[in-house]
Amino acid sequence: MTRDKEEKRRPVLFINDHADILLEILKRLDGRSLCTAACVCRLWRALATADSVWEHLCLRRIVSPPPSSPGSSVRPVVSALGGYRRLYMLCVRHLLTRLDRDPGGRWRTSSAWDELQLSLSLFCVDYYERLGGRFGDTAATSSLMFLCKPVNV
Amino acid sequence: MKKRDHQDSCSSSYGGDSGGPSSYGKAKVVWEDELDASGGMDELLAVLGYKVRSSDMADVALKLEQLEMVMGQEDGASLSQLQNDTVHYNPSDLSAWVQTMLSEVNAPLTDPAQSLQTDLDFSSLQNHVNAESNQTQLRFSDDSEYDLSAIPGLAAYPPRSPPPPPMQQPEPPRNKRLKTAIGSSSTNPNLPSSSSSSSTVIAAPESTRPVVLVDSQEAGVRLVHTLMACAEAVQQENLKLAEALVKHVGLLALSQAGAMRKVATCFAEALARRIYKIRPQDPLEATYNDILQMHFYETCPYLKFAHFTANQAILEAIGTTNRVHVIDFSLKQGMQWPALMQALALRPGGPPAFRLTGIGPPQPDNTDALQQVGWKLAQLAETIGVKFEFRGYVASSLADLDPAMLDLGSPEMETISVNSVFELHRLLACPGAIEKVLGCIKAMKPKIVTIVEQEASHNGPVFLDRFTESLHYYSSLFDSLEGSGLSPDSEDMMMSEVYLGRQICDVVACEGPDRLERHETLAQWRSRMGSSGFDPVHLGSNAFKQASMLLALFSGGDGYRVEENNGCLMLGWHTRPLIATSAWQLAPTVGNQ
Numbered sequence: 065m066t067r068d069k070e071e072k073r074r075p076v077l078f079i080n081d082h083a084d085i086l087l088e089i090l091k092r093l094d095g096r097s098l099c100t101a102a103c104v105c106r107l108w109r110a111l112a113t114a115d116s117v118w119e120h121l122c123l124r125r126i127v128s129p130p131p132s133s134p135g136s137s138v139r140p141v142v143s144a145l146g147g148y149r150r151l152y153m154l155c156v157r158h159l160l161t162r163l164d165r166d167p168g169g170r171w172r173t174s175s176a177w178d179e180l181q182l183s184l185s186l187f188c189v190d191y192y193e194r195l196g197g198r199f200g201d202t203a204a205t206s207s208l209m210f211l212c213k214p215v216n217v
Numbered sequence: 218m219k220k221r222d223h224q225d226s227c228s229s230s231y232g233g234d235s236g237g238p239s240s241y242g243k244a245k246v247v248w249e250d251e252l253d254a255s256g257g258m259d260e261l262l263a264v265l266g267y268k269v270r271s272s273d274m275a276d277v278a279l280k281l282e283q284l285e286m287v288m289g290q291e292d293g294a295s296l297s298q299l300q301n302d303t304v305h306y307n308p309s310d311l312s313a314w315v316q317t318m319l320s321e322v323n324a325p326l327t328d329p330a331q332s333l334q335t336d337l338d339f340s341s342l343q344n345h346v347n348a349e350s351n352q353t354q355l356r357f358s359d360d361s362e363y364d365l366s367a368i369p370g371l372a373a374y375p376p377r378s379p380p381p382p383p384m385q386q387p388e389p390p391r392n393k394r395l396k397t398a399i400g401s402s403s404t405n406p407n408l409p410s411s412s413s414s415s416s417t418v419i420a421a422p423e424s425t426r427p428v429v430l431v432d433s434q435e436a437g438v439r440l441v442h443t444l445m446a447c448a449e450a451v452q453q454e455n456l457k458l459a460e461a462l463v464k465h466v467g468l469l470a471l472s473q474a475g476a477m478r479k480v481a482t483c484f485a486e487a488l489a490r491r492i493y494k495i496r497p498q499d500p501l502e503a504t505y506n507d508i509l510q511m512h513f514y515e516t517c518p519y520l521k522f523a524h525f526t527a528n529q530a531i532l533e534a535i536g537t538t539n540r541v542h543v544i545d546f547s548l549k550q551g552m553q554w555p556a557l558m559q560a561l562a563l564r565p566g567g568p569p570a571f572r573l574t575g576i577g578p579p580q581p582d583n584t585d586a587l588q589q590v591g592w593k594l595a596q597l598a599e600t601i602g603v604k605f606e607f608r609g610y611v612a613s614s615l616a617d618l619d620p621a622m623l624d625l626g627s628p629e630m631e632t633i634s635v636n637s638v639f640e641l642h643r644l645l646a647c648p649g650a651i652e653k654v655l656g657c658i659k660a661m662k663p664k665i666v667t668i669v670e671q672e673a674s675h676n677g678p679v680f681l682d683r684f685t686e687s688l689h690y691y692s693s694l695f696d697s698l699e700g701s702g703l704s705p706d707s708e709d710m711m712m713s714e715v716y717l718g719r720q721i722c723d724v725v726a727c728e729g730p731d732r733l734e735r736h737e738t739l740a741q742w743r744s745r746m747g748s749s750g751f752d753p754v755h756l757g758s759n760a761f762k763q764a765s766m767l768l769a770l771f772s773g774g775d776g777y778r779v780e781e782n783n784g785c786l787m788l789g790w791h792t793r794p795l796i797a798t799s800a801w802q803l804a805p806t807v808g809n810q
Binding site: 186 | 525551552555594596597600759767770
């Protein structure tokens with residue numbers, strides 16, 4: 065009898081039991097929401113901080129990568145430089161907000177792939193600067209500080 | 218050692234420059250002879266009854282301007298006092314008369330030499346210059362009865378008394394309390410003291426407050442005029458006048474704010490160096506120079522733009538080759554190459570083998586800075602999976618390079634490209650050097666040569682033209698620095714200003730083989746490259762798009778403009794282009810391919 069009551073009280077679907085569905089949902093979130101999601105519980109954190117989700121986020125706007133450079137060749141490079149999550153936090157995030165702020169801008173003829181390329185280049189420069197230890201341990205080296213500065217709207 | 222020999226050979230073959238002033242001086246002597254016939258007085262004004270020496274004309278004009286401004290202010294006290302109390306001696310001697318008028322109105326100022334933001338010891342240098350000018354008859358010898366160093370308003374400026382207590386930089390707020398010309402509601406607490414002190418005959422500087430009754434907006438215009446007048450005086454070798462004017466510039470500069478102030482102080486310092494012959498500047502250690510450039514790299518997009526556009530040109534030129542060899546004339550910290558290596562790593566078909574030869578100046582403490590850069594780049598290359606090789610060559614001047622030393626592969630084996638960012642213009646200081654280097658580049662048989670240079674004409678033969686050009690150029694640069702949104706106290710900002718200030722000193726103060734910053738315009742470089750056997754390569758739309766995107770990321774991005782100019786890309790601030798990237802290839806010759 066009690067078991068029946070318990071079965072009625074138990075929710076039909078508990079998302080944590082279905083990690084694959086959870087992953088699919090997380091893949092569609094934006095950066096800020098992903099970070100918030102990572103604070104929920106251990107499982108969510110493990111899923112939300114996995115690099116594959118962030119890769120999805122970074123490459124989302126690219127409808128189809130040019131056949132010349134498939135996404136698979138990008139991944140090892142990005143992983144070596146610090147991963148997609150870091151790439152997003154340091155470069156892509158700022159790029160998207162800056163460029164979105166200027167919808168009629170003259171550069172808008174570029175594709176999302178070009179934007180990603182630019183992010184990658186800046187990311188690489190950042191990695192290189194960090195190698196030298198010129199600024200020691202700062203969280204963001206100076207070469208990307210211009211991205212963090214507030215833009216005059 | 219090598220550098221000195223090279224410089225000696227340069228200076229001996231560069232006799233033309235040192236011969237210039239002396240021949241100019243001879244013309245001066247002839248002119249002064251003519252003047253002495255009329256007693257040194259200007260003839261036209263003499264007809265009107267005024268006695269003014271021609272040599273003092275500029276100074277008198279300045280004082281008259283000041284007087285006019287003072288009179289124009291609604292300060293009834295000083296005007297009535299001028300009318301009633303002042304005794305004017307010998308009004309036909311225009312300069313002295315104006316002098317006394319001004320002295321009645323303004324309280325004496327402190328010694329402006331101390332408020333100039335330099336650490337030069339003006340007094341000792343002044344004596345030195347005086348002694349020097351007495352010896353040479355070719356200079357302007359000013360033996361008028363009043364002391365020319367009495368800047369308008371300084372009036373009773375007792376030369377022997379000790380200067381009032383130093384009032385330098387801790388007092389800038391006081392200087393800022395300038396009375397605006399007409400109808401301003403801001404009260405100037407200095408004003409009551411000035412009117413009270415001006416009623417007494419001024420004997421000694423009792424009040425040490427600088428009362429410069431000047432409108433700060435007009436001061437900006439006057440600042441520029443004074444700078445130009447000073448440069449003109451320097452051009453005419455009228456060093457006494459120039460000296461007085463440069464001190465005045467220092468004062469006026471303090472009344473400005475922001476970019477204008479910094480530009481003015483930089484140029485004032487450069488002019489002072491030229492006047493007092495403190496040149497060349499202390500040569501900076503190469504590492505310190507690199508640090509300055511790094512800060513400049515971070516504050517504004519010019520260097521990033523240069524690197525990215527050059528990289529794009531290189532990428533497009535190398536196509537699908539398997540081996541790339543880049544010879545970099547301007548390695549510095551190697552900030553250009555990580556982006557290229559990343560692009561190579563993602564190249565369709567896999568990355569080529571990348572060889573980099575970096576040329577750098579000798580280091581004073583024998584540390585191998587080039588090798589350190591090479592090691593860092595190698596680490597990065599290993600991380601992203603690009604085969605990499607580095608070699609560094611130390612050369613104090615690019616003209617010392619010998620292509621045979623560089624161990625180049627043949628063009629079939631590797632695709633060679635040459636890169637130079639802000640380096641080629643230095644070669645113009647030595648005649649023949651640029652031709653030698655261009656010949657050297659041709660001997661390397663590169664597929665592409667990328668050149669980034671400042672877009673300015675700072676290498677003309679006439680000093681005044683150079684001065685005007687550089688004033689506009691660096692004003693734009695400083696404006697863009699200010700627009701970058703960094704706080705003015707940040708290390709990056711200050712270092713960038715030092716970096717630019719050194720360039721200004723070089724352009725304005727140095728001459729001959731010491732003047733290294735000989736910027737030339739894109740058109741001039743085009744003709745030079747064309748006549749040396751290079752054909753232009755058009756930078757494609759990819760480079761343009763990438764550059765525009767990059768600029769959109771910078772705050773103040775609205776101010777920057779990317780322009781395409783016949784296949785070359787120029788980055789500028791508002792309407793003024795500041796740097797230009799161009800790409801070149803060897804012109805096909807008969808019998809070549």
